[in-house]
Amino acid sequence: MSAERLVVVGGDAAGMSAASQARRRRPASELEIVAFERGHHTSYSACGIPYFIGGDVEEIDDLVVRTPAEFREQQDIDVRIRHEVVEIDLDRRAVRVRDLEAGGERWEGFDKLVVATGATPRRPPIDGADAGGVHGVQVLDDGLAIRRALDEHKPRRAVVVGGGYIGLEMAEALVKEGLEVSLVDGAAQPMRTLDPDMGALIADALRGLGVTLHLEETVEAFETSDGRIRAVVTPGRTLDADLVVLGMGVRPNSGLAEAAGIAVGPTGGIVTDRRMRTRAEGVWAAGDCVQTRHLVSGEPIAIALGTHANKQGRVAGVNAGGGYATFPGVVGTAVAKICHFEVARTGLNEAEAASAGFETLSVTVESTTRAGYYPGATSMKTKLVVEKRSGRLLGAQIVGEENAAKRIDGLAIALWNGMTAEQMTGLDLGYAPPFSPVWDPVLIAARKAAERVEQAG
Amino acid sequence: MSAERLVVVGGDAAGMSAASQARRRRPASELEIVAFERGHHTSYSACGIPYFIGGDVEEIDDLVVRTPAEFREQQDIDVRIRHEVVEIDLDRRAVRVRDLEAGGERWEGFDKLVVATGATPRRPPIDGADAGGVHGVQVLDDGLAIRRALDEHKPRRAVVVGGGYIGLEMAEALVKEGLEVSLVDGAAQPMRTLDPDMGALIADALRGLGVTLHLEETVEAFETSDGRIRAVVTPGRTLDADLVVLGMGVRPNSGLAEAAGIAVGPTGGIVTDRRMRTRAEGVWAAGDCVQTRHLVSGEPIAIALGTHANKQGRVAGVNAGGGYATFPGVVGTAVAKICHFEVARTGLNEAEAASAGFETLSVTVESTTRAGYYPGATSMKTKLVVEKRSGRLLGAQIVGEENAAKRIDGLAIALWNGMTAEQMTGLDLGYAPPFSPVWDPVLIAARKAAERVEQAG
Numbered sequence: 001m002s003a004e005r006l007v008v009v010g011g012d013a014a015g016m017s018a019a020s021q022a023r024r025r026r027p028a029s030e031l032e033i034v035a036f037e038r039g040h041h042t043s044y045s046a047c048g049i050p051y052f053i054g055g056d057v058e059e060i061d062d063l064v065v066r067t068p069a070e071f072r073e074q075q076d077i078d079v080r081i082r083h084e085v086v087e088i089d090l091d092r093r094a095v096r097v098r099d100l101e102a103g104g105e106r107w108e109g110f111d112k113l114v115v116a117t118g119a120t121p122r123r124p125p126i127d128g129a130d131a132g133g134v135h136g137v138q139v140l141d142d143g144l145a146i147r148r149a150l151d152e153h154k155p156r157r158a159v160v161v162g163g164g165y166i167g168l169e170m171a172e173a174l175v176k177e178g179l180e181v182s183l184v185d186g187a188a189q190p191m192r193t194l195d196p197d198m199g200a201l202i203a204d205a206l207r208g209l210g211v212t213l214h215l216e217e218t219v220e221a222f223e224t225s226d227g228r229i230r231a232v233v234t235p236g237r238t239l240d241a242d243l244v245v246l247g248m249g250v251r252p253n254s255g256l257a258e259a260a261g262i263a264v265g266p267t268g269g270i271v272t273d274r275r276m277r278t279r280a281e282g283v284w285a286a287g288d289c290v291q292t293r294h295l296v297s298g299e300p301i302a303i304a305l306g307t308h309a310n311k312q313g314r315v316a317g318v319n320a321g322g323g324y325a326t327f328p329g330v331v332g333t334a335v336a337k338i339c340h341f342e343v344a345r346t347g348l349n350e351a352e353a354a355s356a357g358f359e360t361l362s363v364t365v366e367s368t369t370r371a372g373y374y375p376g377a378t379s380m381k382t383k384l385v386v387e388k389r390s391g392r393l394l395g396a397q398i399v400g401e402e403n404a405a406k407r408i409d410g411l412a413i414a415l416w417n418g419m420t421a422e423q424m425t426g427l428d429l430g431y432a433p434p435f436s437p438v439w440d441p442v443l444i445a446a447r448k449a450a451e452r453v454e455q456a457g
Numbered sequence: 458m459s460a461e462r463l464v465v466v467g468g469d470a471a472g473m474s475a476a477s478q479a480r481r482r483r484p485a486s487e488l489e490i491v492a493f494e495r496g497h498h499t500s501y502s503a504c505g506i507p508y509f510i511g512g513d514v515e516e517i518d519d520l521v522v523r524t525p526a527e528f529r530e531q532q533d534i535d536v537r538i539r540h541e542v543v544e545i546d547l548d549r550r551a552v553r554v555r556d557l558e559a560g561g562e563r564w565e566g567f568d569k570l571v572v573a574t575g576a577t578p579r580r581p582p583i584d585g586a587d588a589g590g591v592h593g594v595q596v597l598d599d600g601l602a603i604r605r606a607l608d609e610h611k612p613r614r615a616v617v618v619g620g621g622y623i624g625l626e627m628a629e630a631l632v633k634e635g636l637e638v639s640l641v642d643g644a645a646q647p648m649r650t651l652d653p654d655m656g657a658l659i660a661d662a663l664r665g666l667g668v669t670l671h672l673e674e675t676v677e678a679f680e681t682s683d684g685r686i687r688a689v690v691t692p693g694r695t696l697d698a699d700l701v702v703l704g705m706g707v708r709p710n711s712g713l714a715e716a717a718g719i720a721v722g723p724t725g726g727i728v729t730d731r732r733m734r735t736r737a738e739g740v741w742a743a744g745d746c747v748q749t750r751h752l753v754s755g756e757p758i759a760i761a762l763g764t765h766a767n768k769q770g771r772v773a774g775v776n777a778g779g780g781y782a783t784f785p786g787v788v789g790t791a792v793a794k795i796c797h798f799e800v801a802r803t804g805l806n807e808a809e810a811a812s813a814g815f816e817t818l819s820v821t822v823e824s825t826t827r828a829g830y831y832p833g834a835t836s837m838k839t840k841l842v843v844e845k846r847s848g849r850l851l852g853a854q855i856v857g858e859e860n861a862a863k864r865i866d867g868l869a870i871a872l873w874n875g876m877t878a879e880q881m882t883g884l885d886l887g888y889a890p891p892f893s894p895v896w897d898p899v900l901i902a903a904r905k906a907a908e909r910v911e912q913a914g
Contacts, residue, residue, distance in 0.1 A: 013895070045828060045830070045890065045895060047828075047888075047889060047890055047895075048828060048830060048831070048890050051830075051831060051890055051891075056831065056832050057830050057831065062830040063830060165889075295885075305888065306888060306895045307885075307886070307888035307895050307896070307897075308885075310895050310896060311882070311883065311900075314904075325882075326883065327883060328883045329883075330885045331885045332885070333885040333886060333887050333888075334887065334888075334889075335887035335888065335889045335892050335893075336889050337889065337891040337892070342891075342892075344887055346885070346887075371502060371504075371505060373502070373505060373508075373514050373519040373520060374505070374508060374513065374514065375513050403860065403863070405887060405892055406860070406863060406864065406887055406892055406893070407863070407866065408887045409864065409866065409867040409886045409887055409897075409899070410866040410867050410869075410870050412867075412884070412885050412886060412887070413867050413870040413871055413874070413884060413886075414870055416884060416885065417870070417874035417876070419870075419874070425768070425782075426768065426783065426784060426785045426786075427869070427870060427873060428764075428765075428787045428788045428789070428790040428803070428869050428873065429764070429790060429866045429869060429870075430790050430791065430792035430801050430803075430862060430863055430865045430866055430869070431504075431762065431763060431764035431790075431791075431792065432504060432622075432791075432792045432793050432794065433502065433504055433505050433508055434508075434794040434799075435792050435794070435799075435862055435863055436792075436863070438470070438502060438504075438763045438764055438767050439764070439767060440764075440866075442866070443768075447771075
């Protein structure tokens with residue numbers, strides 16, 4: 001009996017995690033594994049790009065977890081970079097692959113398939129979005145392109161379009177590089193995954209860093225000359241720009257799967273079950289190209305985040321390799337370092353909770369990261385959003401300085417387990433003066449939320 | 458109708474939290490509150506004493522959260538320091554109080570009583586344990602006494618007896634003060650709340666700092682002259698000492714309650730229900746003097762820790778004030794900073810789990826606190842102890858550097874909710890390069906534990 005063949009489409013976190021896990025379950029004599037990646041790199045940390053641009057990370061290769069050669073040598077996984085899968089034929093059980101270097105296409109058969117095609121940066125639907133000097137921040141090659149643009153064109157004025165995590169991290173990195181930076185965002189606050197009161201703290205910090213914020217403005221046009229960006233036009237102003245960074249988020253890159261008849265959901269992400277199986281027999285999908293379940297809202301959601309991609313890829317690979325693993329969904333946890341702030345959130349913010357039909361109460365407490373008397377104690381704000389009737393935790397947000405943000409993990413785990421604020425007041429959290437006040441900020445917030453629920457009840 | 462009277466015995470964290478919460482529920486016109494404290498201070502952080510000795514905290518008053526005057530002015534709570542309750546008479550509903558300054562005793566009536574008498578440092582049952590230069594580290598006055606001993610007697614050689622948290626923190630503080638420090642402990646490793654493999658890391662760090670460890674040795678005698686300590690004698694050696702610090706832990710100071718007929722449990726701690734009610738009508742107890750439930754072992758346990766004292770005190774006070782609050786128990790979470798290490802633990806270690814009848818599996822993973830390529834990433838070890846059959850998390854231990862220890866909170870909350878390692882692999886934890894590798898150490902450990910459980914199953 002000849003070996004089965006697993007084809008993986010996309011060689012970043014999800015795809016290569018899947019390949020790697022499948023290999024751990026089945027040797028090469030049983031399962032041939034081929035991965036096609038259209039870019040130059042495999043298995044890298046796109047989240048590290050802003051730190052490469054800002055100089056915290058010196059070499060782009062530092063962001064590569066494992067190279068194609070390492071996959072080949074260590075795990076007998078046949079990784080082919082610069083090969084793009086342009087069609088999936090489920091009936092023929094084959095993919096059509098274009099060789100981006102040598103040219104030409106060929107069909108490659110598969111018994112099992114993992115689709116890990118990632119996401120595509122949103123671009124404003126206007127002319128000039130493809131001009132020289134306009135960059136997305138999605139794949140490692142984008143990071144290299146921005147670095148090259150900084151070195152070769154010595155831009156002085158940058159405009160960042162979009163105030164999400166990547167947009168803000170890039171704005172900060174470009175300030176560090178000495179550029180004059182403006183940020184344009186359609187919302188009233190940057191970082192709209194936070195409630196406005198918490199987002200306002202981030203806006204102030206960015207202004208303090210020297211970033212000019214143009215909020216509630218959207219990009220109407222890009223002015224170009226000789227194919228290069230010259231200015232960004234909003235209804236209110238024209239911003240001269242030598243460099244534009246698009247941080248408008250991404251959408252699942254699910255077109256290839258959809259064209260093959262693999263079901264795609266309302267979010268644009270590929271539909272999978274909790275074992276990451278698509279609705280097509282013998283086809284799994286994982287990473288930024290899928291939709292998953294938000295465990296608090298109960299709604300489908302597409303979240304492009306390396307940590308989910310890795311976990312989903314692992315689950316797809318375990319199952320494709322004949323094992324059993326599940327990805328239950330997400331609660332929307334995210335952390336970021338913006339200026340001197342650590343920012344974190346999990347679950348639903350007030351607007352998201354309202355849109356999911358919850359009646360909520362919110363509390364915000366200000367506390368310190370360590371005992372007030374211990375050196376290095378800094379201030380942090382913790383906000384909890386709870387269901388008014390039950391007191392159940394629905395979401396949490398943290399804005400603080402050093403040692404603040406990772407407290408979101410405990411809140412995410414409490415949320416995951418459906419705890420109420422009242423139950424959380426009893427939690428046994430680590431206390432010692434270098435790590436926490438005797439009442440950890442999480443406990444203070446839980447206590448205050450429980451009191452509010454009791455008063456409202 | 459005249460006001461009811463609440464008497465609080467003990468003016469530290471538990472007692473004053475209780476007083477404060479009772480006041481929040483009932484005004485002075487309804488409830489008179491009197492708190493008796495035999496020491497000089499109220500509501501302080503005894504956990505901060507090592508940092509005061511080591512110079513990280515400049516003034517002992519920095520460790521006082523609220524003074525007697527503040528309680529009186531802000532909350533109309535009549536705090537009487539240097540007043541020791543020496544007898545409780547439940548039939549007469551009165552306490553006998555000794556004025557330690559003016560002398561004399563008087564009976565003070567109560568309608569409701571909160572017992573918050575704290576803990577007593579264990580002392581070796583040998584002569585000389587009360588000699589000059591031998592210090593416990595329990596109340597704020599102990600901290601002042603050690604500080605004074607350092608300044609006045611300029612000791613050169615210190616022996617710390619007992620390698621628990623306080624003992625180790627004090628050893629480090631005394632090294633910082635320039636003393637030659639030895640540590641004597643009966644166990645094979647310091648910090649026996651950790652498994653030996655994790656404790657060995659701490660032992661090495663202490664040796665690296667210059668502390669001489671004498672393990673598996675117990676103190677046989679204190680040599681004194683002119684009433685002052687001169688040497689500490691173990692079966693193996695005689696250690697010259699100008700200063701001895703006792704870090705042998707504490708036991709509940711429940712004698713006063715027991716003498717009054719209030720039930721005390723096998724741990725020596727006062728027995729309460731989850732509302733912190735003792736078995737005596739109208740009497741609550743809270744803090745280091747009580748026993749509580751360990752939610753993993755199911756056994757009663759006495760743990761002296763400020764965070765529990767505050768929570769229990771709050772619960773006692775809410776209930777004494779006519780409200781409803783509960784303290785469900787503990788899972789044994791603790792964190793400490795020892796030398797360059799952050800150390801944390803929760804739940805049961807291997808020995809504790811075995812003694813509670815669990816058959817266990819353990820995994821230890823080495824990972825980094827941040828993405829490996831991000832500046833400041835340091836190594837950390839995470840150990841999980843899980844039930845072999847079910848995979849349920851029973852305990853966790855962390856030894857690492859900056860930003861490692863507070864990850865114990867997430868593990869404690871997972872434990873609290875009875876999660877299995879397999880369930881934990883799906884957790885949605887905060888990821889960004891400055892905060893975590895894309896697989897958080899907690900997730901890596903959970904994954905590895907789940908794999909081990911599957912292999913064993």
